Amino acid sequence: MLQEITSQYNANKIEKNIHRFWEENNAYKRVRESREGASKFFFVDGPPYTTGHIHLGTAWNKVIKDSILRYFSMNNYDIHERAGWDMHGLPIEVKVEGILGFQSKKDIETYGVGNFINKCKNFAIEQKDNMTEQFKSLGVWLDWENPYMTLRDEYIEAAWWTLKQAYDKDLLEEGQRVVNWCPRCETAIADSEVDYFEITDPSIYIKFRLKEEENTYVVIWTTTPWTIPSNMAVAVHPSFEYSKVKATNPEGNDEVLILASDLVEDVLKQGRYTDYEVLEKMSGKDLEGLSYHHPLADAVSKQAEFEHNIYTADYVTAEKTGCVHIAPGHGMEDFEVGVENGIPVFCPVGADGKYLDEAGKYSGEHIRDANQTIINDLKHRGVLLAEESINHRYGHCWRCKTPNIYLATVQWFLKISDIKQNMLSEIQKVDWYPEWAGTSRFKDWVEGARDWCISRQRYWGIPIPVWKCSSCGSIDVVGTKQELIKKSNAGKHIELHRPYVDDLTIECDCGGSMSRVEDVFDVWFDSAVASWATLGYPQSEEDFHRWWPADFITEGHDQTRGWFYSQLGASMVAFEQSPYESVMMHGFTLDKYGKKMSKSQGNVVDPLEVVDKYGADTLRAYVLSTSAPWDDLKFNWEGVNQVYSNLNILWNVYRFPIPYMVLDNFDPKQVSMDLISKHLRKEDKWILSRMQSVIKDVDDAMSDYQLHKAIRAINEFVLEDLSRWYIQLIRPRTWVESEDPDKLVAYRVLYDVFVTLSKLIAPFTPHMAEEMYQNLVRNVDQYAPITVHMNDWPLPEEEKVDKELESHMQIARSIVESSANARQKVKRKLRWPVSRIVVAPDDKEASNAVDNLRSVLMDQTNAKDIELLDPDEEWSELGLEAIPDPSAIGPVFKKNAGDVINAIKSSNPSELKESIDSYGESSVSLSDSSAATVTSDMVNFQRTLPDTVASAEFEGGIVYVDATLTSDIESEGFAREVIRRVQDMRKELDLSVEENVKSLIKIDDERVAELVKNMETYISKEVRADTLVIGTNISTDGDYVKDWNVEGIPMEIAISPLESSSGNV
RNA sequence: GGGCCCGUAGCUUAGCCUGGUGGAGCGCACGGCUGAUAACCGUGAGGUCCUGCGUUCGAAUCGCAGCGGGCCCA
CATH class of the missing domain: 3.30.720.200 (Signal recognition particle alu RNA binding heterodimer, srp9/1)
Structure with a gap:
């Protein structure tokens, strides 16, 4: 039996119940199992980092995933998905360091690496558990019981195995490179981990004295004085024009300077030179080979051993001086210039950002502190041309926000440059949504990609499985746990994290002992192997062969450089093909002003707050419908409220007919669609036709992941077609109290629409869908699928589509709206009938619409008659x-x-x-x-127009409303005024719909009293009055008496519920 | 500084690919309905389509330049 719904839409209560229902019935698992063996759909969840709290962006991300998976599931796909968690890496180390009050790596070493790792592990697991509950509260169905976690042995093995593939294919390389380095975390930082923001740095111009010519200097500019001790060369652009100028410095001495011609004026101004003269102009090429004295050679004795020359390089820009200071140990491009020209790398800076002994007088000083020391030293030596400061964007460690430095270090690299072309051609095979995400954005990123530095000098991560012989230097890469156990001195039960693996040694062929390289993997490498790690590969191959590669993944546009890239890179190394076949790139959540949400701005919106206030379905519908998935989403509470109102209307539309159905013991099993098909009214056929159109609209939108269009189509159907029209049309049919076939037809049609609707909304607002389905379907048919989500997606039924009827109804609605408009002009309420409306159609279509839907029109316009003119006929009464x-x-x-x-x-x-x-x-x-x-x-x-007529245009012609009053119309009008007031009073007394009353109505106007009396029977029936007395001079005793003014006529109405009056007898 | 995306009513947006008098919803004002009623519905006002230049008979739409925002990079 259907259950009556009396309550308002209470999202939190409904969702709590639904969650319990899913839980108790194991709904998620049963739905997945019900599709086993169908076409495969392999989805890989981009693993969120276990920071502890989901934010709006991750909520949106998961809601998109959930909606798409639910949709595919209902469309009979066998779905493989596991929730994923990214649990290693520096961010967690930094958090744990914070909890423990640590400042540097030394604190960790003192505390013990094993203890530290345990803390990190526990922290990650705890945060994962918290976040799981948060995601679940959004109604997201993923395999939360059995997620893939990057800290698990089988996951670590997948990473190890992948590295071994790289090694076997000669794509792994150990080498000296300049990397982004965090001097606090004392580790290399991936390009993708660098956080750029603005800081103030010194901006200085330095004169390097040439060896070849007296009193002649090449002028360079830098914002990092601390790199001057490491300067090895100067670069100029080969084709720029440079000038040699003789200028008078502020002390009044002449000196000769070399710099780019266009920049002479500016630099001399910076240095407060009073006068100058251009001695000679030349190209950068002409400067090549000149040599100079290192300005700090006396302070850094090692520098005296090197030669310092001018080289040419194409990357030099015409800014500042046009001459670039080259320190191969502290710049990527500097390093490349060095490699090309055989310049030694001199890098006298340690991992902690302090100068090494090689730095001479600066030894032991932190580079940041050394900036001022060096500026002073340059000044004393008379080579500081100018000094100021500059605000510029500078790279920082993305977690601890310490300014990065570039450092030449020995690291492990994946040789992306060797596989880049193949990556680019794989990109073309992938389906990108939107298309530009792949063809423009991702392609550009991959084209510019460099070799991938995968090593980190940290603790909490997947240990790099490279063992190196201390005697002969040869290396071995271990691919699995078993391989390690077999090769090493390990026992059977080993822990794959640091520091345990650090102690394991492998015997080298040379007789020496191999021990592990101390580094751990860049966390991006962890998630990069997700698509096969989640399938248990390489341990088990069966799932891999069945599912891989992924049919679909979706993440935010920041993942272009991140997970889209890292996965492709790792997969090219391992399998030489893309690990995904289609990718949807979604947007970012911004605040209502379009600014990014950040803690410091205080504009962060917590998705759980939205759930708390409006419910998960509202949050879901809001993020899905507000913008296209790939556009950024400007979060706006007003918008959320609006979405909530829409859901509320759906709820009210759904609950409206149910009390009547329950009262009439309506049983949809007894009243089949076949049975009623011959008795359908025009409006019934119309709503069924519209329903079909909506299914098609949703399918069309979903076929290219336009989730916003799918939801908007459903929403419009609910609001426009159901709430604003169909429900209005059938209301009188639901009030008929006898056994009426016409009523049953309306029930059945509504029922059918609601059941279909519950399936259509299931992917998007799964709780509301389930609530409706359980009542409408499960309460009626215990053999129906246990949850709405186990149902098949509604298939469009062509035979129900009637485009002509849809178009006629559209015209009819327009006529009704226009006649309401015309009524306003003559100030005649809808409650008062009009004698007729006259429709002057523009064409046959409009004319047919009126013919076809005459009864609907008479009903909705409250007209006694409809006169239809011929197309373009002018109304004769004008x-x-x-x-x-x-x-x-x-x-x-x-x-x-x-x-x-x-x-x-x-x-x-x-x-x-x-x-x-x-x-x-x-x-x-x-x-x-x-x-x-x-x-x-x-x-x-x-x-x-005649005086009592008003007109209005509708789409397809003009409608005239004749509001001429007759006594019949006045009778009915006043009667309905009276009825409305009695009903109002019944409501105030909180009477039930069936309860009968006694009513006394005193009307202070003879004529009106007579008019109303004419409708006595009608009124009694409408207000369920067993006794009804109407008159000008009657007493109005009753339980509830109220004075009214009806169109200027004073009335006094008394009503008494019959139960109480009978109690008095 | 570069790549990609976005900019339409107070707010959220459709239309842009494929040029032809800019549509909605919310909010606001006024009104209707009163057996969905703490619900529902109608009408109305409200727009330099970010700015400028160009192409075109005609530009929100195409092109160029700029401004603002976002992501990514240098």
Whole structure:
């Protein structure tokens, strides 16, 4: 049996119940199992990092995933998905360091790496558990029981195995490179981990004294004085023009400077030179080979051993001086210039950002502190041309926010440059949504990609499985746990994290002992192997062969550089093909002003707050419907509230007919669609047709992941077609109290629409869908699938589609709206019937619509009759007015113009028009009895409405509403006014719908009292009055008495519930 | 500084690919309905389509330049 719904839409209560229902019935698992063996759909969840709290962006991300998976599931796909968790890496180390109050790696070493790792592990697991509950509260169905976790042995093995593939294919390389380095975390930082924001740095110009020429300097500029001790060369652009200028410095001495011609003025101004003269102009190429004295050679004795020359490089820009200081140990491009020209790498800076002994007088000093020391030293040596400061964007460690430095270090790299071309061609095979995500954005990123530094000098991560012999230097890469156990001195039970693996040694062929390289993997490498790690590969191959590669993944646009890239790179190394076949890139959540949400701005919105206030379905529908998935989402509470109202309307539409159905013991099993198909009214066929159109719209939208369009289509159907129209049309049918086939048909049609609707909304608002389904379907049929989500997606039924009817209904609605508009003009409420409406259609289509839907129109316009004119026929009852045009009459009739105007006004407009239409002119008689000839330009004709008629245009013609009052109409109008007030009072007394009353109505107007009396039977029936007395002079005793003013007539109405009056007897 | 995306009513947006008088919803004002009633519905006002230049008979739409926002990079 259907259950009556009396309550308002209470999202939190419904969702809590639904969650419990899913839990108790194991709904998620049973749905997945029900699709086993169907076409495969392998989805890989991009693993969120276990920071502890989901934010709006991750909520949106998971809701998109959940909606798409639910949709595919209902469309009979066998879905493989596991929730994923990214649990290693520096961010967690930094958090744990914070909890433990640590400042540096030394604190960790003192505390013990094993203890530290345990803390990290526990922290990650705890956060994972918290976040799981948060995601679940959004109604997200993923395999939360059995997620993939990057800290698990089988996952670590997948990473190890992948590295071994790289090694076997000669794509793994150990080498010295310049990397982003965090001096606090004392580790290399991936390009993708660098966080750029603005800081203030020194900005200095330095003169390097040439060896070849007296008193001549090449001028360079830098924001990192601390790299000057490491300077090894100067680079100029080969084709720029440089000038050699003789200039007078502030001390009044002349010196010769070399710099880019265009920048001479500016630099000399910076250095407060008073006068200058250009001695010579040359190209950068001409400068190549010149040598100079290192300005700090006396302080850094090692520098005295090196040669310092000028080289050319294409990357040099025409900014500042056009001459670039080269320190191969501290810059990526510097390093490349060094490699090309055989310049030694001199890098006297340690991992902690302090100078090493090689740095001479600066040894032991932190580079940041050394900046000022070095500026002073340069000043003393007279080579500091100018000093100022600059605000610029600079790279920082993305977790601890320490400014990065570039450091030449020995690291492990994946040789992306070797596989880049293949990556680019794989990108083309992938389906990208939107298309530009792949063809423009991702392609650009991959084209610019460099070799991937995968090593980190940290603790909490997947240990890099490279063992190196201390004697001969040869290396071995271990691919699995078993391999390690077999090769090493390990026992059977080993832990794959640091520090345990650090102690394991492998015997080298040379007889020496191999021990592990101390590094751990860059966390991006962890998630990079997710698509096969989640399938248990390489341990088990069966799932891999069945599912891989992924059919679909979706993440935010920041993952272009991140997971889209790292997965592709790792997969090319391992399998030489893309690990995904289609990718949807979604947007970012911003605040209502379009600014990014950040803790420091205080504009962060917690998704759980939205759930708390409005419910998960509202949050889901909001994020899915507000913008296209790939556009950024400007979060706006007003928008959330609006989505909530829409869901509320759906709820009300759904609960409206149920009390009647329950009252009538309506059983959808007894009343099949077949049974009623012959008795369908036009409006019934119409809503069924519209329902089909919506299914198609949703399918079309979903076929290219336009989730916003799918939801908007459903929403429009609910609001426009169901709530605003169909429900209005069938309300009177649901009130009929007898066994009425017409009522049953309406019930059945509504029922069918609701059941279909519950399936259509299931992917998007799964709780509301389940709530409706359980009542509508499961309460009626215990053999139906246990959850709405186990149902098949509704298939469009072509035979139900009637496009002509849809179009006619559209016209009918327009006529009803326009007649309401016209009613407002003559101030006649809808409650008062009108004697007729007259429809003047533009064409046959509109005319047919009126014919076809006459009863709907009469109902909804509350008209006693509808007159339909032929297309373009003018309504015969319209009046005509002749309007003279003085600007045409004046010039012709001069003095008599006024007379002519009056004559036109007082003429018979119809005759005048007929004559002008026929002959182009007409004659009117003037006051002096003479005649004047009026031509067509002198007069305009306008149709006029009878006094009690108002008109309005609808799409397809004009509608006239005749509001002429007759006594019948007044009777009915007043009767309905009375009824409305009695109903209002019944409501105030909180009477049930069936309860009978006694009512006394005193009307202070003889005529109106008579009019109302005429409708006595009608009124009694409508208000369920067993006793009804209407009169001008009656007593109005009753349980509830109220004074009213109806259209200016005072009335006094008394009602008494019969139960209480019978109790008095 | 570069790549990609976004900019339409107070707010959220459709239309842009394929040029032809800019549509909705919310909010606001006024009104209707009163057996969905703490619900539902109608009408109305409200727009430099970010700015400028160009192409075109015609530009929200195409092109160029700029401004603002976002992501990514340098």
